[in-house]
Amino acid sequence: MKIILLVDMDAFFASVEQRSNPALRGKPMAVIGSGHRTVITTASYEARAYGVRTGMNVYEARKQCPHLILVVGNNDKYTSTCSVLEGVYRVYTPIVEIYSIDEAFLDITESAHLFGGPLAVGARIKEDIRRMFGINATVGMGPNKLIAKLASDLDKPDGLRWISPDEIQDVLDPLPVKELWGIGKRTTERLETLGIRTCGDLGRAPVSMLRNKFGILGERLKAMGMGLGPSEVHAEEEEVKSVGHSRTLSEDVTTLQEIGQALFQLSEKVGSRMRKYAVTGKTISVVIRYKSFETFSKQSRLGMPTNDTHVIYRNAMSIITAIRLREPVRLLGVSLSDLHDDGEQISIFEEHRRRQRLFTAMDGINDRYGNATLTWGPCVRKSSDSVISPAWRPGGIRKSL
DNA sequence: TCTGGGGTCCTAGGACCC
DNA sequence: TCTGGGGTCCTAGGACCC
Numbered sequence: 001m002k003i004i005l006l007v008d009m010d011a012f013f014a015s016v017e018q019r020s021n022p023a024l025r026g027k028p029m030a031v032i033g034s035g036h037r038t039v040i041t042t043a044s045y046e047a048r049a050y051g052v053r054t055g056m057n058v059y060e061a062r063k064q065c066p067h068l069i070l071v072v073g074n075n076d077k078y079t080s081t082c083s084v085l086e087g088v089y090r091v092y093t094p095i096v097e098i099y100s101i102d103e104a105f106l107d108i109t110e111s112a113h114l115f116g117g118p119l120a121v122g123a124r125i126k127e128d129i130r131r132m133f134g135i136n137a138t139v140g141m142g143p144n145k146l147i148a149k150l151a152s153d154l155d156k157p158d159g160l161r162w163i164s165p166d167e168i169q170d171v172l173d174p175l176p177v178k179e180l181w182g183i184g185k186r187t188t189e190r191l192e193t194l195g196i197r198t199c200g201d202l203g204r205a206p207v208s209m210l211r212n213k214f215g216i217l218g219e220r221l222k223a224m225g226m227g228l229g230p231s232e233v234h235a236e237e238e239e240v241k242s243v244g245h246s247r248t249l250s251e252d253v254t255t256l257q258e259i260g261q262a263l264f265q266l267s268e269k270v271g272s273r274m275r276k277y278a279v280t281g282k283t284i285s286v287v288i289r290y291k292s293f294e295t296f297s298k299q300s301r302l303g304m305p306t307n308d309t310h311v312i313y314r315n316a317m318s319i320i321t322a323i324r325l326r327e328p329v330r331l332l333g334v335s336l337s338d339l340h341d342d343g344e345q346i347s348i349f350e351e352h353r354r355r356q357r358l359f360t361a362m363d364g365i366n367d368r369y370g371n372a373t374l375t376w377g378p379c380v381r382k383s384s385d386s387v388i389s390p391a392w393r394p395g396g397i398r399k400s401l
Numbered sequence: 402t403c404t405g406g407g408g409t410c411c412t413a414g415g416a417c418c419c
Numbered sequence: 420t421c422t423g424g425g426g427t428c429c430t431a432g433g434a435c436c437c
Binding site for chain 1: 402403404405406407408409410411412
């Protein structure tokens with residue numbers, strides 16, 4: 001039986017801001033992105049008490065809490081904190097999976113006894129984080145990731161909880177299914193129609209019935225209801241499957257020229273990231289969101305895998321021009337998938353080689369002097385870097401895909 | 402003064418081939 | 420007349436997560 005530990009930072013971005021600006025401490029405040037069409041990224045616990053939630057727009061948040069203080073997020077602070085945190089975790093075990101910028105799984109099966117047991121490890125990690133960064137974290141532990149996650153959810157903020165195997169059944173039995181990691185709104189509703197409300201109900205439901213209604217997911221649901229889940233902590237960074245960028249435009253656009261400009265900026269963002277990690281992609285996908293919020297995507301296969309900004313742009317543009325747009329466009333996105341390693345690839349065409357050298361030079365300059373020091377004409381316009389989301393992975397894409 | 406952005410995984414249906 | 424059946428590839432969309 002393994003012992004899996006999850007560290008989850010409490011209101012991470014908000015806590016970091018409150019730490020670095022004492023005037024924000026103890027106050028209802030929230031971190032937002034730049035631009036006027038932004039949402040709450042993280043609300044402090046003081047703000048949550050008023051009903052302010054992640055994903056709310058600013059108007060809604062202020063309605064909940066008129067004296068809410070809003071702070072535009074600062075990526076560097078969060079990413080550097082995250083990097084140092086990894087070092088803290090590695091004191092306790094080499095098996096560390098950085099799950100997101102504010103969450104990490106640790107496998108402490110073999111090492112817990114060296115520190116006096118699971119709860120002692122959890123307490124020490126919390127104390128290390130408090131001492132080094134002055135912020136709180138919640139630690140949850142269990143025999144697998146599902147239970148570790150649940151333990152932390154049930155005890156936050158500033159929590160420490162270990163759900164041992166013999167407690168699992170008692171905890172799950174009365175617990176509403178939507179509390180489980182992986183069961184969202186839709187699945188909760190569908191289970192409800194089957195008369196399944198608690199994890200206890202779910203664990204007792206016949207697997208044949210669940211498989212019937214949910215397919216593969218049905219078997220996983222049954223297992224989850226019984227407290228079973230993955231217990232493998234991936235210390236190696238996973239291969240990335242797609243690289244994309246999307247942006248809600250500061251104003252809705254209608255002309256092909258405006259759309260093209262935005263698509264070029266997105267193509268350059270995607271291309272430069274792919275080049276940085278030496279990958280190419282063979283499937284391109286364009287996402288469009290209308291003014292009405294109706295959202296859809298169109299994708300196509302490329303003849304050759306690419307990470308060339310101009311090739312990405314041309315293909316994105318030909319997807320767009322094939323669509324008869326029915327409304328002003330609010331958001332555009334470009335993403336590449338079916339990724340390949342671009343390691344040793346030798347270009348046959350001199351033109352291609354020249355372009356690759358140009359990209360390498362431009363990317364190098366941008367790495368050294370900041371993101372858009374050197375860029376292409378259509379990118380010169382303010383392309384304000386929006387705030388990073390808590391889902392951002394500090395390691396980015398692996399070098400060796 | 403509405404409603405961000407980065408992902409993963411799964412399903413369903415059509416095209417196409419043998 | 421009364422229409423196989425599998426497998427693979429591709430696209431679109433939905434659910435879920437942080």
